[in-house]
Amino acid sequence: xxxxxxxxxxxxxxxxxxxxxxxxxxxxxxxxxxxxxxxxxxxxxxxxxxxxxxxxxxxxxxxxxxxxxxxxxxxxxxxxxxxxxxxxxxxxxxxxxxxxxxxxxxxxxxxxxxxxxxxxxxxxxxxxxxxxxxxxxxxxxxxxxxxx
Amino acid sequence: xxxxxxxxxxxxxxxxxxxxxxxxxxxxxxxxxxxxxxxxxxxxxxxxxxxxxxxxxxxxxxxxxxxxxxxxxxxxxxxxxxxxxxxxxxxxxxxxxxxxxxxxxxxxxxxxxxxxxxxxxxxxxxxxxxxxxxxxxxxxxxxxxxxx
DNA sequence: AGCGTTCTTGCGACCAGTTGCAACTCTCGG
DNA sequence: CCGAGAGTTGCAACTGGTCGCAAGAACGCT
Numbered sequence: 001x002x003x004x005x006x007x008x009x010x011x012x013x014x015x016x017x018x019x020x021x022x023x024x025x026x027x028x029x030x031x032x033x034x035x036x037x038x039x040x041x042x043x044x045x046x047x048x049x050x051x052x053x054x055x056x057x058x059x060x061x062x063x064x065x066x067x068x069x070x071x072x073x074x075x076x077x078x079x080x081x082x083x084x085x086x087x088x089x090x091x092x093x094x095x096x097x098x099x100x101x102x103x104x105x106x107x108x109x110x111x112x113x114x115x116x117x118x119x120x121x122x123x124x125x126x127x128x129x130x131x132x133x134x135x136x137x138x139x140x141x142x143x144x145x146x147x148x
Numbered sequence: 149x150x151x152x153x154x155x156x157x158x159x160x161x162x163x164x165x166x167x168x169x170x171x172x173x174x175x176x177x178x179x180x181x182x183x184x185x186x187x188x189x190x191x192x193x194x195x196x197x198x199x200x201x202x203x204x205x206x207x208x209x210x211x212x213x214x215x216x217x218x219x220x221x222x223x224x225x226x227x228x229x230x231x232x233x234x235x236x237x238x239x240x241x242x243x244x245x246x247x248x249x250x251x252x253x254x255x256x257x258x259x260x261x262x263x264x265x266x267x268x269x270x271x272x273x274x275x276x277x278x279x280x281x282x283x284x285x286x287x288x289x290x291x292x293x294x295x296x
Numbered sequence: 297a298g299c300g301t302t303c304t305t306g307c308g309a310c311c312a313g314t315t316g317c318a319a320c321t322c323t324c325g326g
Numbered sequence: 327c328c329g330a331g332a333g334t335t336g337c338a339a340c341t342g343g344t345c346g347c348a349a350g351a352a353c354g355c356t
Contacts, residue, residue: 058336120264129292137285144277206306
């Protein structure tokens with residue numbers, strides 16, 4: 001086996017070992033796929049990419065790893081307004097929470113950061129006496145190109 | 149059969165006949181369940197309530213009716229931060245869009261209306277040159293009682 | 297009211313995601 | 327380096343949601 005362990009751990013794997021969460025071959029593969037993803041992936045796509053590295057990895061392992069990451073707040077789960085089916089999409093959590101804007105016609109996903117979103121969350125915390133841990137704002141409609 | 153057709157149509161049914169969408173026994177039952185709901189229902193709960201009126205109604209009919217309502221913008225679909233499982237919840241669309249606040253510990257769902265949310269949406273439309281048709285803001289965390 | 301078109305339904309098969317369980321494997325201490 | 331114990335995996339069975347299709351129902355027209 002040509003040294004797969006010596007790869008750069010990556011943030012997610014580092015988080016795991018710091019917290020004493022076990023790192024297995026299967027989890028390493030899932031983390032790697034998520035960390036190197038360039039676009040929003042759904043569970044099925046992640047599974048397929050993982051199985052290209054290790055074909056024996058089961059669906060349930062991928063789903064369980066995604067749940068684990070979600071519970072630790074390391075990934076965000078998105079619906080993207082159900083543009084394609086009912087499934088969820090995943091992305092690694094960014095420094096700044098952003099809005100997902102989905103064009104219902106061309107399917108393009110845009111991300112948008114604004115301080116108004118932060119202000120809105122602060123207002124919710126204050127007015128509702130609520131401690132926010134996760135939040136998700138998704139918007140569906142038509143982008144400028146599709147609206148013509 | 150004691151005059152089931154003579155019931156007050158209700159808003160959803162009225163919308164259907166105005167638009168020439170066929171009204172069937174099954175759809176009538178689903179609309180009735182949604183219109184008389186006092187809390188957020190998931191598809192399974194709606195199915196069970198519908199089947200108490202007409203046991204022959206199939207799952208797929210309920211799901212298709214929900215999709216139909218969603219497409220016409222008559223109901224909103226919510227995840228409620230996946231407090232219980234992966235399923236979705238449905239509520240009939242209100243005059244004013246509101247934020248759903250889900251306590252991750254006690255499961256309580258609070259609804260919150262604020263003009264900041266409207267301002268945020270306006271800003272997205274302006275800054276992103278995007279026409280918003282639907283939006284959804286869900287927040288998860290701890291309510292004041294559970295935070296102690 | 298009867299008829300025909302068109303839409304809807306129920307069914308069965310399928311895909312996606314979850315769960316219980318026995319076998320396995322990771323990690324830590326010796 | 328090895329063994330024990332806890333945690334993880336793959337499997338199989340199950341639930342939730344979707345889809346294609348043939349039978350059935352709704353509505354407009356006469």
